[in-house]
Amino acid sequence: MTHVEDELTSQPECWIRAASEAARHGGTLPAPGERVAIVGCGTSYFMAQAVAALREGAGQGETDAFAASEFPYGRSYDRVVALTRSGTTTEVLDLLGQLKGWTPTTAITADPGTPVISVADEVVVLDFADERSVVQTRFATTALTLLRAHLGLHTEAAVADARTALASPLPEDLVACTQFTFLGRGWTVGLANEAGLKMREASLAWTEAYPAMEYRHGPISITTHGTATWMLGDAPEGLAEQVRATGGLWVAGGLDPLAELVRAQRLAVAVAAARGLDPDQPRHLTRSVILTP
Secondary structure: OOHHHHHHHOHHHHHHHHHHHOHHHHHHOOOOOOOEEEEEOOHHHHHHHHHHHHHHHOOOOOEEEEEHHHOOOOOOOOEEEEEEOOOOOHHHHHHHHHHOOOOOEEEEEOOOOOOHHHHOOEEEEOHHHOOOOOOOOHHHHHHHHHHHHHOOOOOHHHHHHHHHHHHOOOOOOOOOOOEEEEEEOOOHHHHHHHHHHHHHHHHOOEEEEEEHHHHHOOHHHHOOOOEEEEEOOOOOOOHHHHHHHHOOEEEOOOOOHHHHHHHHHHHHHHHHHHOOOOOOOOOOOOOOOOOOO
């Protein structure tokens, strides 16, 4: 078993623990009414997109998501939350350093022995969700679960669905597809972006991700026999039928959307195995992007 397989199968237990600890971290996470920015790089940026949509949708306050390198310093926020598994990513550390003394910051990380501890004002450590694989799985979903629980949006059904996602076989013929498109709506757009990234990282697959309603505005033109379109969350009316009419494979997201992401993680590993690739060591990638001066 690869590291990433071992790590992604441990997600239900990690989610349970994160949800149980959410109340303890309540004072360091955004309070209702605060204007908040959530930042990250790569996977963490896509989790930030999901959290921002969830928080605004819950009426907790205006919430933006940015890649750390694209943060708009001219805007005013009550708090900036940084998601960073390694705690060493250059863009995140630079951002937190520039905000210190001006805007309260909270970092959510997996490693308490990294530089982010000294540059963030508050830190939440999810060391039980740290990973050995370059490809992120459980840290990302565990951080999102912590924030879902903080917002009062986590349920035991999500954990049950994650167990189902791990135990149920993947749809027939899915691994053999030549192109994969992931779709989302609202907070699941970030999950769709992350599912696409997992496929590219682990299996070098041709993948794309879009808001579901945008799929009709051009991207559906690539859909045909041998391609797959995977919906995370509820699909717009008529879209499944349109995809099937092209000859493409439609994958409905019947589970909690975060559990659907677990299924997509499994697909990335399965496609990597079918192509003889090592999903723990994707080409050209490292666990953290650390830029030299």
